[in-house]
Amino acid sequence: SQQGEEDPQALSIQEGENATMNCSYKTSINNLQWYRQNSGRGLVHLILIRSNEREKHSGRLRVTLDTSKKSSSLLITASRAADTASYFCATDDGNNRLAFGKGNQVVVIP
Amino acid sequence: GAVVSQHPSWVICKSGTSVKIECRSLDFQATTMFWYRQFPKQSLMLMATSNEGSKATYEQGVEKDKFLINHASLTLSTLTVTSAHPEDSSFYICSARTGQAILATNEKLFFGSGTQLSVL
Numbered sequence: 001s002q003q004g005e006e007d008p009q010a011l012s013i014q015e016g017e018n019a020t021m022n023c024s025y026k027t028s029i030n031n032l033q034w035y036r037q038n039s040g041r042g043l044v045h046l047i048l049i050r051s052n053e054r055e056k057h058s059g060r061l062r063v064t065l066d067t068s069k070k071s072s073s074l075l076i077t078a079s080r081a082a083d084t085a086s087y088f089c090a091t092d093d094g095n096n097r098l099a100f101g102k103g104n105q106v107v108v109i110p
Numbered sequence: 111g112a113v114v115s116q117h118p119s120w121v122i123c124k125s126g127t128s129v130k131i132e133c134r135s136l137d138f139q140a141t142t143m144f145w146y147r148q149f150p151k152q153s154l155m156l157m158a159t160s161n162e163g164s165k166a167t168y169e170q171g172v173e174k175d176k177f178l179i180n181h182a183s184l185t186l187s188t189l190t191v192t193s194a195h196p197e198d199s200s201f202y203i204c205s206a207r208t209g210q211a212i213l214a215t216n217e218k219l220f221f222g223s224g225t226q227l228s229v230l
Binding site for chain 2: 030043044048100103
């Protein structure tokens with residue numbers, strides 16, 4: 001079943017701007033992960049945040065997790081044209097499966 | 111990092127034929143592999159979970175006789191779409207998780223590049 005559900009946004013931003021996307025889920029989780037998918041390709045793992053963490057950074061990525069609201073956000077700072085992709089959150093409830101959200105299409109205009 | 115190779119990248123077949131898709135972990139042992147289906151601009155739908163040496167666990171609504179999964183070794187899982195029909199046309203993606211006890215590595219998935227199946 002699909003737990004993670006991004007706000008159904010299609011973001012179009014200028015290079016250098018920040019991109020923010022959100023994800024909400026419904027049940028308890030072990031961790032939440034963000035993945036990127038370029039058109040017609042597989043997914044690439046970006047960052048994982050555990051249920052006892054509130055914020056995590058990795059390069060230009062910043063992820064927050066609010067377990068009380070069952071939501072997460074992904075911020076990409078100083079975006080580049082190469083960041084153009086679809087971004088998915090996925091929740092891990094500890095049962096060896098990931099449930100993916102609907103995805104956010106991000107277009108970075110050079 | 112861990113690499114998952116998926117072949118073929120795309121396949122076109124006639125209705126009624128069977129198509130086999132391979133998913134290989136190249137530099138690690140994948141005790142668990144997952145098969146997903148993705149429609150255009152939509153999310154990934156988990157079809158089944160396969161564990162090496164045992165029968166696959168299918169998600170509700172997925173026909174196991176139509177989507178045959180074999181995970182005969184720690185580095186190879188195959189998905190065979192039997193008697194394919196146009197409605198089976200989709201993007202199929204495999205992913206793998208290592209069985210190693212390194213927690214940080216064990217939790218994330220490594221994805222193949224996907225297979226676009228078009229059934230005429």
